[in-house]
Amino acid sequence: MSTPLGQADEALRQIQASPSYAQQILLTTAAVLRIQPGRPLYPRVLDIALGFGADAIVGELPTAVQLDALDRARAALPPVGNTVTHGEYALLLDSIAKTV
Structure with a gap:
């Protein structure tokens, strides 16, 4: 049987091993860009792809969390x-x- 301290340690290890929201946004943005890998990238296209990534990862979270994750990304x-x-x-x- 695990102790509360052991459970807390395990929970902390899992949190630390999980990718941050900013990481997830960047990886999702990369996946969006791979849809058309040979096309030249323009800043506006990157903004759109980043928006898709952010919406997919943090779109349902509180605004403060969304903005922080997007700012970090x-x-x-x-x-x-x-x-x-x-x-x-x-x-x-x-x-x-x-x-990140």
Whole structure:
């Protein structure tokens, strides 16, 4: 039988192992961009994909949580280069998501 302290430790380990909302938004945004991997990426398209990612991950959560997660995800975004494709940027997002 586990003790309350042991249960609390296990719960904390599970929380720490779970990806953050910002991570999940970045990974979902990357998945959206992979729909058309060869297309050139424009800032407006990235905003739309990020919006889809945020809505899918935090859309049902309180506004403060939504805004915090989206702010953290946006802060991690690398600049959009002149010749980067959706697929290339998706790979960047996968890599960056590990650090958020």
